[in-house]
Amino acid sequence: MKGRLIVLEGGEGAGKSTHAQFVREWLERSGRRVVLTREPGGTPLAEAIRALVLRGWDEGIDGTTELLLMFAARAAHLQALVRPALDAGQDVVCDRFVDATYAYQGAGRGLREKDIDLLAGLVLKRLRPDLVIVLDIDPAVGAQRVQGRGASNRFDAEALAFQARVRKAYLRRARREPKRYAVIDADRSREAVQADVAHALERLK
Numbered sequence: 001m002k003g004r005l006i007v008l009e010g011g012e013g014a015g016k017s018t019h020a021q022f023v024r025e026w027l028e029r030s031g032r033r034v035v036l037t038r039e040p041g042g043t044p045l046a047e048a049i050r051a052l053v054l055r056g057w058d059e060g061i062d063g064t065t066e067l068l069l070m071f072a073a074r075a076a077h078l079q080a081l082v083r084p085a086l087d088a089g090q091d092v093v094c095d096r097f098v099d100a101t102y103a104y105q106g107a108g109r110g111l112r113e114k115d116i117d118l119l120a121g122l123v124l125k126r127l128r129p130d131l132v133i134v135l136d137i138d139p140a141v142g143a144q145r146v147q148g149r150g151a152s153n154r155f156d157a158e159a160l161a162f163q164a165r166v167r168k169a170y171l172r173r174a175r176r177e178p179k180r181y182a183v184i185d186a187d188r189s190r191e192a193v194q195a196d197v198a199h200a201l202e203r204l205k
């Protein structure tokens, strides 16, 4: 049996990393072998690209450069880690994937969806996540959480209006394909969110 690709998405401070761990444990308890990874990143080359794309540059970094780096990291990640794992029957749990590109570079930066479609066709070929869990949070609440943990990258620093466009894009994409997406209100206790995440994972059986 081929492995399944399960993706966690959401705005800054939605709790993806915590819940990605939970997804891994849940799948392992149900007898699956699991690889937990993230984008941009997940392999040494893709992590090197991550460092380039998340840091600030005095010369600036335009949307197209950002878009191409995201897909360069994704191509390396798919080739060296994701596809081999899926082919070997392992489930892959990925903290962000291509929906993030539509949300951040598309809705956030204003790049054209059809340009992203083109790169997605080139890099993903026929690969689609089996399930995308969107952890939905009000950007103002998310920003507070991010501040609390002190981490910061170029995207954390974007204005609330940018984060609001990102959020809307995730919700729009989820509405288009309700069978492959689960939108979960992330502004609740960890236990309440986890119960909904577990419910969404039941669909994979």
Ligand code: TMP
Residues within 6 Å of the ligand: 012, 038, 039, 040, 070, 095, 096, 097, 098, 100, 101, 102, 104, 105, 153, 155, 156
């Ligand atoms: P995170 O892993 O801490 O969420 O940080 C990754 C950042 O990269 C996050 O702010 C969203 C951004 N990102 C994009 O802009 N486009 C993408 O395609 C991906 C995967 C992430």
